[in-house]
Amino acid sequence: GEDVEQSLFLSVREGDSSVINCTYTDSSSTYLYWYKQEPGAGLQLLTYIFSNMDMKQDQRLTVLLNKKDKHLSLRIADTQTGDSAIYFCAEVFSGGYNKLIFGAGTRLAVHP
């Protein structure tokens, strides 16, 4: 069945780049998403990539997609303390109705 896997924790120094990795299983996913959850809040869509793209850049965010290896990554350049949050990778469930399969989330801690 579908599954999305992520490492659970990442610690970076302020100003460095952060790279959060994700692997997924459903090669038919049209879109792949990155959601951000700040403490005590719900999830917000951070960025997404269409499955026929290899890379998408959006200001400090770069999403890389390797369809052959079913690997997705999110790079945050010049990481700031405000980037501290949990980041979830998600793919669209093949059963339809825009259902999403989420990874367990990567907690990003940014330290001075």
Added chain:
Amino acid sequence: NAGVTQTPKFRVLKTGQSMTLLCAQDMNHEYMYWYRQDPGMGLRLIHYSVGEGTTAKGEVPDGYNVSRLKKQNFLLGLESAAPSQTSVYFCASNPGLAGALGEQFFGPGTRLTVL
């Protein structure tokens, strides 16, 4: 627009008690979802609805019931709460348009503790 709202924000129940969580959205979205979030497990889909009057089971439906009597509201019920249902519950909605981005819009969550 308020987006997706959830009530209550926090609740403590005793084992065996019942309660209903309310989700409301003002975006005229067709699809609505209930998730639970547990540490190290991400979000798991409990139930979902693809329109007024419809509901369907998700990944972890046991112990929960739902209703979608009005398009803007999606209720999640626990008939007899168990400690295993201690979790943070999130509601989400999606426009339900074919071929669209598929983004889900999330509420702020309800933190439920069952003693």
